[in-house]
Amino acid sequence: MEKVLDVKDLHVSFDLHAGEVQAVRGVDFHLEKGETLAIVGESGSGKSVTTKALMRLIPNPPGRIKKGQILFDGRDLAPLSEREMEKIRGKEMSMIFQDPMTSLNPTMKIGKQIMEPLMKHQKLSKQEAHKRAAELLVLVGLQNPEMRMKQFPHQFSGGQRQRIVIAIALACNPKVLIADEPTTALDVTIQAQILELMKELQKKIDTAIIFITHDLGVVANVADRVAVMYGGQIVETGTVDEIFYDPRHPYTWGLLSSMPSPDTDHEAELRAIPGTPPDLINPPKGDAFALRSEYAMAIDFEQEPPLYKVSDTHFVKSWLLHEQAPHVEPPEIVKLQRRSLPGNYEKPVLAGEGVDNG
Amino acid sequence: MDKLLEIKGLKQYFNEGKPNMVKAVDDISFDIYKGETLGLVGESGCGKSTTGRTMIRLYDATDGQVLFNGENVHGKKSRKELMQFNRKMQMIFQDPYASLNPRMKVADIIAEGIDIHGLAKSKEERMKKVYELLETVGLNQEHASRYPHEFSGGQRQRLGIARALAVEPDFIIADEPISALDVSIQAQVVNLMKKLQKEKGLTYLFIAHDLSMVKYISDRIGVMYFGKLVELAPSDVLYKNLLHPYTKSLLSAIPLPDPDYERSRTRKVYSPDVHGYSADDVVEMREVAPGHYVYCSVKEMKKYQETYETAR
Structure with a gap:
């Protein structure tokens, strides 16, 4: 199998008044093309910090990647400058967050928000981006794309907003998608729809997904492999069957x-x-x-x-x-x-x- | 078993008479027995939280009655009567971060009810009660002088429970008390609630959307859909012989921690059209089997009763 991501001995620390918080303490894992890796653990186990470090979204100061490598297609992301990272973020690697209301801009029309990465990363013209954005909305299951694109985030329900966030994240066909508790804020029936959508899209564009959650039912549903984190370290990894049955x-x-x-x-x-x-x-x-x-x-x-x-x-x-x-x-x-x-x-x-x- | 609460034809409408009127709770009736836990489940917006809030008189009911020990909660009441009633019914909220005043010390948060109801005669007695309550919920005396931000989510929820217990209530409405907590901490809080129920003979209304936890903690479960109670049954019955198509759809959407089950699970989608009610069908809550109520027409009731026959 082809590794799209290979994380080696990652350490992330936050320098606070009280001292150095060693949030991630030596994490190794890899991600294969097209697979879903679930990371589970309680709050504070370092699962979100680990994935934010992969996207280089740890604010510095107080946070810093202390040690380790993040090999993406063989290239180490850890030492990259912010400008170099901007070319990767949203294009090669995307992220979906828990709360779809805070990850969308409330003052910007949905259409513009989806067109943004298309015009920036794929260098599409405005007309092309508009067309593609409409296609993406249909792809994630929203009807009437032309009308919808003119609306603002508050005019959508929670599940619909999460669909829009997914559309933005997948706009440039990223190789890696990081989903940080994407369904925790949603009802079970809406959660089921979003999980089905993510699996379907994953098949279509062959994205590898890192799925963070603390719901073990969701893990059993989506994951190929599972990493269990505790106290800033991975304490167990295995296939989904190995984690649940042995x-x-x-x-x-x-x-x-x-x-x-x-x-x-x-x-x-x-x-x-x-x-x-x-x-x-x-x-x-x-x-x-x-x-x-x-x-x-x-x-x-x-x-x-x-x-x-x-x-x-x-x-x-x-x-x-x-x-x-x-x-x-x-x-x-x-x-x-x-x-x-x-x-x-x-x-x-x-x-x-x-x-x-x- | 004695009834502690009887809810009769309860309605809670918002923006009444305006075009944007919402029938959040639309004519529901059920009883809660002394010492039991009644679980109330449904999706967001189905009216389960509104039901709880109307029961404790946070909202004035549009219509219907809530009888607590035979007495209507929503009737005209003097201050004194209200005080007495408030003591008997308490609430635990979902968000342990928002439901504790960040500027108050833990001791004052917990003792607020004690002060209002004059349950402690002296300062010493007041603090003694606070210490006891902290220990009851698994915290210790030192925590009394701290502020809420110094606690984790699970600890804050324990404080919320201690505050509810301070006035020695009979009935506690827990509105999604564990939804905001980690899985491992959820179990701690649920165990604590069950222990307290046994020790103090409490009655709970447990509102949640996590069905596996609801099934575990509840004696009976009610399922709500768009302001209506569509099914009410003992919790093991609801899992073995659930009848209403919405309940089936809700259960089929829950992922379980078992990869083999997940690979074979198919989701059923509910559409109100499946009932095919005609104009002269009377749709209401009917007792299909002892203790098992379903919101259905006469025709459906016969069909449902047959499932019980075949199961036998």
Whole structure:
């Protein structure tokens, strides 16, 4: 497969009065052409910061990319100047945000907002851009494009606005689309429509999508692969089946079992993850999740766990996979869904230095 | 079981008599029993929040009655009667950032109700109550002197719960109390609400759009669509034998954390035309099976009852 994006050892920090917030602490992942990678994790886990760093949207100061590479088609984006980045942003890589009201300009007609990237990046004339914008509106499922283009954002519903944002993001057929909680603010039926639309468009223009969400149902629906983030690091990556049917990291277990399934007993207590995410000004020593994990061992408080490989595509950062670790049983909900996957190695192996992890 | 609340023909219209009139809640009736949790679901704009707000008298009802312990909430009331009623019914809001006054200390936020209702005789007693409440919701005494911005979303929602509990209510309306929270924190808040219900015998109206969580916390669930209650049933029945086509459509739109299920799930689209009501069809809430109400015509009711026969 062809990698469109390859992120290596990315570190992002924010310099605040209180100290340096290490929001992203060594993240490695890649994105293949045409696939959807979902990034999940709680607020503060660094998922939004990671993707904003890819688009170079981290305000500096206080934020900065401290270390690492963002290889896009083999070219490192991290050291690019703002002017060079402007040629990539919106053309090769686009982003959709959670709130469609704040990402559209309320004082500008919809048509003009869609034409803008077409005229800037694709150097279309005004007439050509107008024609293409109308086509895009139809593509994302809005009727009467000529009339719609003359309207302002407030004249559209939430779902329609998100469709317009998608039209703008896809105007230049980007290679990578980053969607940051694009459906969180929408109703379930509208969410279903938007997800269907995104999948359909992805097939048509072969865009790779990074999809950020904390809704695991949405992840199961859209993702080919999943990366689970905690405390500024990726703690587990795998194919969607590996994450849902054979998760190995206790944090992934916690996420999966904190949501009731339709069969969860009414009387049973939900397995909430206790406590709150770690303070990234002073990141905890060892495994960042240890403080909240009932599976934590002595070594978790001392030393950061290495990355283990469970299959060619499944990577886990936890001491529980060490051969000397005691055998532990995951929570009930995880066990109910667990199955043995054919691609797994006989036992987990250490991912070697410099080996690409997912 | 005793009825705590009876809602009879409740209507809430906005901009009445003007061209832009909205029938936000249009003639709905249901009961809430003592000690139960009634879930209310539907899409935004279906009137579920308005129902909750009208019940607690944040809006004056256009028509209909809300009987709380047999007494109409919307009748003419003296200040004293209103005070008493306000104490018995409390609300928890969706946005824990907007529902706490940023300029007030936590102790004053929680004790506001205690002060208004004169529930504490001395300053010591007041603080004692605040400390107790903080501990009840899983926070600690030190938090009393802080301001809301020093708390995370989940902690703020706990403060909202502590504030509601301060006046020892019987009934709490929770309007999307977990929608703004992370998945892992949602479970903490839901567990807390269930624990408090058991300990204090509280009754909840739980308004939400996340059906999996609603099913888990509720004894019964009502589904709203365009101001109407279209289906009301015990929560396990609603999942096993849901009848109204809108409920089917709503459930089919929810993604579940199971990739195999997601690969095979097909979404059903609801259109009110499927009913094909004729002019002389009387469409109203009908009890299809014990405890299972559906908004339907006589013809549909027969069809629905057959599904129960075949299931048997």
